[in-house]
Amino acid sequence: MIQLKNITKIYGENGGQKVRALDDTNLTIKKGEFIAVIGASGSGKSTMMNILGMLDRPTSGSYYLEDKEVSTLTDDELANIRNRKIGFVFQKFHLLPKTTAIENVELPLIYSNSNDIRKLAVNALARVGLSNRSKHMTNELSGGQQQRVAIARALVNEPEIILGDEPTGNLDSKSGLEIVEIFQELNKSGKTIILITHQQKIAEHAQRIINIQDGKITDDHKVENPLDAKAELATL
Amino acid sequence: MNKIRIINSSFRILRRNKLNTFFMILGIVIGIAALSLTFSMGKGTEKQITERVKNLFNPNNIFITSGREGLGSGRFSEAPVNNFKIEDVEAIMQEIPDIIMYAPIQTTSERDVIFGNKNISTQISGGSADGEIVWRRSVVSGEYISKADELNNARVALIGTKIAKKLFGDSDPIGSQIRIGSVPFIVKGILEPKGADPHGADLDMNVIVPITTLMKRLMNVDYIIGVKLEVDDPAKIDDIVKKISVILRERHSIYNNEPNDFSIMTPVVVKEMIGKMNRVFTLFLPLISGIALLVGGVVIVVIMLMSVSRRVNEIGLRKALGARNKDILFQFILETSVISLFGGIIGLVIGLTGAWIFLTSQGFTFFVPWQSILFGVFIPVIIGILSGIIPARKAALLDPVASLS
Numbered sequence A: 001m002i003q004l005k006n007i008t009k010i011y012g013e014n015g016g017q018k019v020r021a022l023d024d025t026n027l028t029i030k031k032g033e034f035i036a037v038i039g040a041s042g043s044g045k046s047t048m049m050n051i052l053g054m055l056d057r058p059t060s061g062s063y064y065l066e067d068k069e070v071s072t073l074t075d076d077e078l079a080n081i082r083n084r085k086i087g088f089v090f091q092k093f094h095l096l097p098k099t100t101a102i103e104n105v106e107l108p109l110i111y112s113n114s115n116d117i118r119k120l121a122v123n124a125l126a127r128v129g130l131s132n133r134s135k136h137m138t139n140e141l142s143g144g145q146q147q148r149v150a151i152a153r154a155l156v157n158e159p160e161i162i163l164g165d166e167p168t169g170n171l172d173s174k175s176g177l178e179i180v181e182i183f184q185e186l187n188k189s190g191k192t193i194i195l196i197t198h199q200q201k202i203a204e205h206a207q208r209i210i211n212i213q214d215g216k217i218t219d220d221h222k223v224e225n226p227l228d229a230k231a232e233l234a235t236l
Numbered sequence B: 001m002n003k004i005r006i007i008n009s010s011f012r013i014l015r016r017n018k019l020n021t022f023f024m025i026l027g028i029v030i031g032i033a034a035l036s037l038t039f040s041m042g043k044g045t046e047k048q049i050t051e052r053v054k055n056l057f058n059p060n061n062i063f064i065t066s067g068r069e070g071l072g073s074g075r076f077s078e079a080p081v082n083n084f085k086i087e088d089v090e091a092i093m094q095e096i097p098d099i100i101m102y103a104p105i106q107t108t109s110e111r112d113v114i115f116g117n118k119n120i121s122t123q124i125s126g127g128s129a130d131g132e133i134v135w136r137r138s139v140v141s142g143e144y145i146s147k148a149d150e151l152n153n154a155r156v157a158l159i160g161t162k163i164a165k166k167l168f169g170d171s172d173p174i175g176s177q178i179r180i181g182s183v184p185f186i187v188k189g190i191l192e193p194k195g196a197d198p199h200g201a202d203l204d205m206n207v208i209v210p211i212t213t214l215m216k217r218l219m220n221v222d223y224i225i226g227v228k229l230e231v232d233d234p235a236k237i238d239d240i241v242k243k244i245s246v247i248l249r250e251r252h253s254i255y256n257n258e259p260n261d262f263s264i265m266t267p268v269v270v271k272e273m274i275g276k277m278n279r280v281f282t283l284f285l286p287l288i289s290g291i292a293l294l295v296g297g298v299v300i301v302v303i304m305l306m307s308v309s310r311r312v313n314e315i316g317l318r319k320a321l322g323a324r325n326k327d328i329l330f331q332f333i334l335e336t337s338v339i340s341l342f343g344g345i346i347g348l349v350i351g352l353t354g355a356w357i358f359l360t361s362q363g364f365t366f367f368v369p370w371q372s373i374l375f376g377v378f379i380p381v382i383i384g385i386l387s388g389i390i391p392a393r394k395a396a397l398l399d400p401v402a403s404l405s
Helices: A045-052 A075-085 A101-110 A117-127 A143-155 A173-188 A229-235 B003-016 B018-056 B086-095 B147-151 B161-168 B211-219 B234-251 B267-310 B312-320 B325-361 B371-396 B400-404
Strands: A002-011 A019-029 A034-038 A060-065 A086-090 A161-165 A192-197 A208-213 A216-222 B061-066 B099-105 B107-115 B118-127 B139-142 B156-159 B177-180 B183-191 B207-210 B226-231 B262-265
Touching (some): A019 A216, A101 A117, A101 A143, A143 A173, A173 A229, B018 B267, B018 B325, B107 B211, B118 B211, B147 B211, B156 B177, B262 B267, B267 B312
Parallel strands (some): B156 B183
Antiparallel strands (some): A002 A019
């Protein structure tokens, strides 16, 4: 599904101090995997996330998405791929202010040629259990609910990859678990999940954990028995 | 991409940032209101004056007024000239057969016109038998001044409909005796209603007596202030004007290097004068309003730039979700255009309402100039697009990573 080959990302090349955020990194992610990328702040995991999400271009190296080299594509072509193939979930939710939940979920559909926008958005909200909140302003929702709106927005175009950048970072542990539960369910339904986090406990819900340190992958291992967020929630 | 949905989304954002939107709209409203107000007032005034002048001035008329050419010609010249005589006009008539008729002009200051115990103050004008044709104004009842009236200094008067109404009410004034000051006159006819002249004077307040009677019995003068000439062919006017000038300069003993002590107005000259006057309204004032509009455009640029800075997150997010640079560009330019168009329409309504109030208060007829569409729709959209370009480019070129962090 995704293959990074010798990816290097250097910041501050035009004067200023050079920072080697990713250093000759290789990574292969298979379709349907649930992986967690873990590392301290400044380790390069955010850069990894930006490169994987095609929000940023590597300084050198190749990025293959479904065997297609994407690091040479134009801005517009990348926008189109982001729109159709990747769903983003951010730490700070990034919902539009003064808009309703449903309007936020519709946003990606505006930039694709989708029909029946309202219906698709309603379905996506139902999948995260927020059918009854669709007309609520986003600032009227709790943090956990806001993040679920963001997940619905990430799902609405049926992307194959869901990219979570510290999606539980701004939430209490119960709300965080609920988000992880949704991610695990999405993974079961076939989505490839990439979860970037600095919390070891959250990472252990994935099937595979990648450690990043100083721009290099220092560890990459399978999780034999991933934690089950649903079961954990039941015990709370 | 789905443009209609982006438009919807833009509308929602504008609705929810009411204060920003309000100030952006306000700038355009002021500019467009000023522009359409001055322009519409100018056009309305122009139309009215042109119509009034047309009433007075046919293509085959020439006016000669006593006094040097320019602003203060005629009675109002800085140094009044009392040397323009009926004999001068008769000499002109004799030497230029292309002039077929004339009507001398002389007017008193305000005089009391009295009937019974009713009294009205108005200016008395001199008239002649030919005046009926030259001025294109006849009587609605009674008879016009005759040649005999002129010759005999007859004490007869033609009165305007408003004078008749005020002095006589509903009864018939024809044959009644009125007094002008202390001099008795018989009402011979009632003048056709005409409304206002180009200076705004009410022609229905006219009282006309034979020119000879006016000069001898009411004013005791031997000069007139002007004459209106009727020529047989408008094409000959330029030629006739030259001839008149030669005759009058000779009769008034004006040396070669001295200016005329009279002025000659033709329909062409009058048209030019009106045009000059109206340039103030239709060019100069709208130009000033244009500056107001420019300020409105700058206000939009500044507020939108601030808005882009505030909405960095939103822009980054939209890009992450698949918006292309041109989608962002389109969205921001659309926002400024919608604001500007909205402001334009409001401004147009305010401006036209103002012009309507002004024009009707002046007794002019109000109409909507076709250029209003330009002011209300076209110009605002152009301003919206232009003022949107800089902020929109800034927004479109934002790096999604930088704007999401």
